[in-house]
Amino acid sequence: MLRWTFHNPVEVTFGEDALDRLPAVLGARTAALVTFPEASALGYVARVSRLLGPALAGVVDDIAPNPDVAELSRLHARFRHEFGHCDAIVALGGGSVLDTAKVLSVDAPTGGFPELARLLAKGVAFVPGGVKALIAIPTTAGTGSEVTPWATVWDREAGRKYSLHLRETWPEAAIVDPRLSASAPRALTLQSGLDALSHSLEAIWNVNANPVSDSLAVSAARRMRATLPDLVEKLDDSRLRSEAALAALEAGLAFSNTRTALAHSISYEMTLRHGVPHGIACSFTLPLVLGRAIGTRPDRDAVLARVFDVPLARAPDELAAWLERLQVSTEFTSYGVTAEESRVLVESALAGPRGRNFIGATPG
């Protein structure tokens, strides 16, 4: 019998107004709030400030989308100077905020950010010189970063993407309050939901899958497919917001144990070179990748069959039609990539670290 391990140390609180649990989660510690520029206008900063009182040491709210090493270098130094004395970071925002907070939560073993950047570029694990507890509060239903240890860091100058991953970068706690995503506009809601759908399917056609990640991934994929088309038409529907938040959480828990696979490997190039937002970049190829996955391994086919209500052979076309109805093109040419370029891109993505997690990357 196959042996497997499922591990996720994040304490999750889920539900409307779950944010009110923040003082209990923080306990007798002090924290800095790391958030996005609009958080003040949306009333989130005042709410966290009311909840934490003097335990809140300050706010960093100029977190840019898709954190880049050059920006992180300045931010890391400033954060250490202003909030080095804090016990914890409360990260409230989308994937970029949560990933930036993970980088801010650790120090390099001996030096400042340049050492951290060198270790990131090498992709090696290290023991941080200092660690702050991280409480992650997502405001989008998609990234799953609140229940994973990974932070994506871009190096636009070098044209590369790094992944920070340490034992110390698991959040201590995640507070998933679907009401916090209520203000997300249609495009962000759609992109976040598609990112979560991608996480769920990538956890299934994955060499690291296990029965627990499968259960979470199937539930996430079915829930998001049933929810997203209605949600983008009814952005203020609290039941749909809650369903999307739960689907994104389930998908995050699933891929926290498998990592992503080919669709994400393709997406990094599409984001870096062609400027396609992450949620679209990692989902427009899902029908293509599904087609490559089917027939590779009978046990994976059996799990994929639980996601779709049509025979598996028809699932890629059905998924493509579902995406097209959401006005997401499944053709590379729609994103400025020719058919020939796309073949080269897919082959090189298969050879990348995430691509090698794909069940179709190696024979058998």
Ligand SMILES: [Fe+2]
């Ligand atoms: Fe993703």
